[in-house]
Amino acid sequence: MGFSAGGTLAASTAFNYTEENKPNFVAPIYAFFPKNMIDTIPADAPPLFIAVAANDPLNLQPHSVDLFTAWNTAKKDAELHVFNQGSHGFGMRVQKTTSDNWLNIFTNWLTVKGLIQ
Numbered sequence: 001m002g003f004s005a006g007g008t009l010a011a012s013t014a015f016n017y018t019e020e021n022k023p024n025f026v027a028p029i030y031a032f033f034p035k036n037m038i039d040t041i042p043a044d045a046p047p048l049f050i051a052v053a054a055n056d057p058l059n060l061q062p063h064s065v066d067l068f069t070a071w072n073t074a075k076k077d078a079e080l081h082v083f084n085q086g087s088h089g090f091g092m093r094v095q096k097t098t099s100d101n102w103l104n105i106f107t108n109w110l111t112v113k114g115l116i117q
Contacts (some may be wrong), residue, residue, distance in 0.1 A: 003091055007031025011067060014046060015039045024115055025049060027106065029091055030056055033063045044106035049109050050077040051102050053086030060088070079109055 002010030007028035014026040027049040048071050052064040059081060071078035083090065086099030094100050110116045 001028045001029070002031065004031065004088065008033055008037075012037070015042065015050065018040075022046060022102040025110070025113065028064070028067070029102075030058075030060050030088055031063060031067075032058070032060060033067050035066050038067060040068045041076055045071065045074065045076040047113055048076070049106060050079070051083070051106070053083045053088070053090050055085055056088045057089050072107055080104075081105060081106040082108055
């Protein structure tokens with residue numbers, strides 16, 4: 001899991017792993033990850049959780065949509081949440097928008113996947 005530049009690093013782990021260091025899941029949150037960084041989706045790709053705000057001033061929504069689409073097209077487990085409001089850094093502060101609930105959504109996703117109890 002990573003946020004912003006850390007989300008770029010997190011997303012890259014979904015492409016570059018071995019059996020010994022394969023992530024249980026990947027969660028890039030408002031990440032920079034343009035199409036030219038999207039490689040072949042591994043046959044055993046980990047589940048992917050993506051969250052971004054539509055009003056992110058860095059225009060990162062298309063990156064998230066493209067990554068989700070690549071996973072979905074490859075018929076791999078992926079979930080995408082695009083919040084209308086939240087801007088860049090919504091994970092760091094309460095703003096009285098739907099993005100304030102991102103952590104509950106993520107925790108529910110981890111629970112449903114059996115990654116936490």
